[in-house]
Amino acid sequence: MNYNRHSILWRVILYFSLASIAMSVLGSGAILAWNYHKQIQSYEQKLSQIRSGYADSLGSSLWFYDEVQLHSQIKGILNLSGVRYVRVSDNLNMNIENGERPHSGDINRLPLAFNGKDIGVLEIAFDHELLLQQAMDTAASSMTAQLLSLLFLTLLLGYIVYNLLNRRISLLAREVQQRLHSHTFAPLSVTETGQQDEIDTLVRAFNALSAQMNDELQQKTQAQQQLKVINQELEHRVADRTRNLQQTVDELNQTLHQLHTTQSKLIEAEKLSSLGGMVAGIAHEINTPLGLCITIHSYIDDHFRELQQRFNSGAMRKQDFTEFLAMLEESLAILDKNQQRAAQLIKSFKQVSEDQTGEQLRQFQLREYLEEILETLSPRFKQTHHRVEIDCAADLWLETYPGAISQVITNLIMNSLLHGFEHIDEGVIRIQAAPDRGKLVMHYRDNGCGLSAEARLKIFDPFYTTKRGKGGTGLGMHLVYNLVHQRLQGSIEIIDSPQGAAFRLELPQQLHQPFS
Structure with a gap:
C-alpha cells in the first residue's frame, strides 16, 4: 500500500x-x-x-x-x-x-x-x-x-x-516513469479490469499515445538521419561559399579603402578649390586699390617733377605751390583709403585662410568672424544684387574651430549663389545666431528656388549634385555635414521654410575636447 x-x-x-x-x-x-x-x-x-x-x-x-x-x-x-x-x-x-x-x-x-x-x-x-x-x-x-x-x-x-484507484494508479505511474527513463514508448502492462472505468480508459489512451509516439519516434529518427546528411552537404556548401564570400569581402574592403582614400582626396581638393577661388577673388579685389595707389603715385610724381623744374628755374609761384599742396592732400587721402582697403582684405583673407588650413582651437566673436568671411566672399557679390544679412549679438562668442565654421558658412553661401539664386536677380541670405543653454543655435535661410524632395533626402550624400557635368562635385554639403558632426561636434538639419532653403545648426558654444 x-x-x-x-x-x-x-x-x-x-x-x-x-x-x-x-x-x-x-x-x-x-x-x-x-x-x-x-x-x-x-x-x-x-x-x-x-x-x-x-x-x-x-x-x-x-x-x-x-x-x-x-x-x-x-x-x-x-x-x-x-x-x-x-x-x-x-x-x-x-x-x-x-x-x-x-x-x-x-x-x-x-x-x-x-x-x-x-x-x-x-x-x-x-x-x-x-x-x-x-x-x-x-x-x-x-x-x-x-x-x-x-x-x-x-x-x-x-x-x-x-x-x-490507488493501486492501479501507482502501477500506471510506475510504468510511465520507467518508460520515461528508458526513452521507450511500449504499451503499458497494466491489465484492464473489464469494468470500462476511468483507469481502463486512461490505460487505453496511454497505449494509443505510445503507439503514436513510437511511429513519430521512428519518423523522427529517419528525419534526423536525413537531416544529418543534409547538414553535412550544407557544411561543405557553406565552407565553399564562405571562402568565396571572404574573398569577395577582402576585395570589397580594398575597394572601400580606395574609395575612402579617393573621397578624402576629393574633399581636400574641394577645400583647396574653395580656397583657390577665394584667392582669385581677393587678388582681383586687391588689384583695384593697388592700381589706384600706383596711378596716384604716378600722378603725384608728375606734379612733383613739374614743380621741381619751376623751382629750379625760379619760375615757381605761390599759387603753383598751393595747388600742388591741395593735389597732394587729396591724393594722400585717396592713397590712405585704398591702402586701408587692401590691408583689410589681406587681413580678412589671412585670418580665414589660416583657419581653413590650420587645426587651431580658439575663442572668437562670431559676428566679427562672419563679417570677415563675407569680406573674403565679397568678389562673388560684386556683379550681383544679392546680399547677406547677419542677425547676431556683437558679444556672442564661440570657443571652437573657426576654420570649420568658415568652411561651413562659405559652402552654404556658395550653394545659395550657385543653386538657390540661379534664376533670381536679388537674393537675400539671412544668418541668425543665438545662445541656448550652453549651445549655439544658428539658422541659415535664403529666398531662392528651394530644395526638391530628392535634394532634401540626398543633399548630404557624397557626390550628389544637381550640377552634374557643369562643374559640380557633390562634395560641398557632404563636407559641411562631416565638419558639423565630427569636427564641431554638433548637428545640422534641413527645416521647413515657406521660401527657399533653410538649415538649422546646433553647436556647442565651448568645445571642451579638441577634435582628433
Whole structure:
C-alpha cells in the first residue's frame, strides 16, 4: 500500500473520517437534545401524576396534622425517579421538607386543598443534572456506536479506493516513469479490469499515445538521419561559399579603402578649390586699390617733377605751390583709403585662410568672424544684387574651430549663389545666431528656388549634385555635414521654410575636447 500522505487514498480516508466525526458529533448533539427534551416531558408527566395521586391524600393528612402519614407520603414522592426535593407546608406552622433545596426557580409548587379549601403547598424539584447526565450517557453511547460503524466504513472505503484507484494508479505511474527513463514508448502492462472505468480508459489512451509516439519516434529518427546528411552537404556548401564570400569581402574592403582614400582626396581638393577661388577673388579685389595707389603715385610724381623744374628755374609761384599742396592732400587721402582697403582684405583673407588650413582651437566673436568671411566672399557679390544679412549679438562668442565654421558658412553661401539664386536677380541670405543653454543655435535661410524632395533626402550624400557635368562635385554639403558632426561636434538639419532653403545648426558654444 502507498503510504504517501499526499495520496488520494489517504486524502479520501482523511476527508471521510473528518466528515464522519462531524456527522457523529452533530448526530450525538441532536440525540442529546432530544433525550433531554424527552426527560423533561417525562418529569412533567410525573409531576402531573403526583398532582393527581398525592394531592388529595396530602391535603387530608395536612388538615388532620397527621405527620407520620405526611412523612410517609413525602418519602414515597422522593422515591420517584429524578425527584430531588419535596416540601409540604400549610398556612400556619406546618413545614415538612426532605432532600437538598435547589434554586427557587427550579421548584414546582402545587396547591393542597381539603374539601375545596386551600390549606397548604406541595413543593417539588427535579434533579436536572441527573436528567442531563442521563441524556449525555445516551448520546455518548450512540456516538460511540456511530464512530465504530463509521470507522469500519472508512476502512472498507479505503480498501475499495486502494484497489479501484490507488493501486492501479501507482502501477500506471510506475510504468510511465520507467518508460520515461528508458526513452521507450511500449504499451503499458497494466491489465484492464473489464469494468470500462476511468483507469481502463486512461490505460487505453496511454497505449494509443505510445503507439503514436513510437511511429513519430521512428519518423523522427529517419528525419534526423536525413537531416544529418543534409547538414553535412550544407557544411561543405557553406565552407565553399564562405571562402568565396571572404574573398569577395577582402576585395570589397580594398575597394572601400580606395574609395575612402579617393573621397578624402576629393574633399581636400574641394577645400583647396574653395580656397583657390577665394584667392582669385581677393587678388582681383586687391588689384583695384593697388592700381589706384600706383596711378596716384604716378600722378603725384608728375606734379612733383613739374614743380621741381619751376623751382629750379625760379619760375615757381605761390599759387603753383598751393595747388600742388591741395593735389597732394587729396591724393594722400585717396592713397590712405585704398591702402586701408587692401590691408583689410589681406587681413580678412589671412585670418580665414589660416583657419581653413590650420587645426587651431580658439575663442572668437562670431559676428566679427562672419563679417570677415563675407569680406573674403565679397568678389562673388560684386556683379550681383544679392546680399547677406547677419542677425547676431556683437558679444556672442564661440570657443571652437573657426576654420570649420568658415568652411561651413562659405559652402552654404556658395550653394545659395550657385543653386538657390540661379534664376533670381536679388537674393537675400539671412544668418541668425543665438545662445541656448550652453549651445549655439544658428539658422541659415535664403529666398531662392528651394530644395526638391530628392535634394532634401540626398543633399548630404557624397557626390550628389544637381550640377552634374557643369562643374559640380557633390562634395560641398557632404563636407559641411562631416565638419558639423565630427569636427564641431554638433548637428545640422534641413527645416521647413515657406521660401527657399533653410538649415538649422546646433553647436556647442565651448568645445571642451579638441577634435582628433
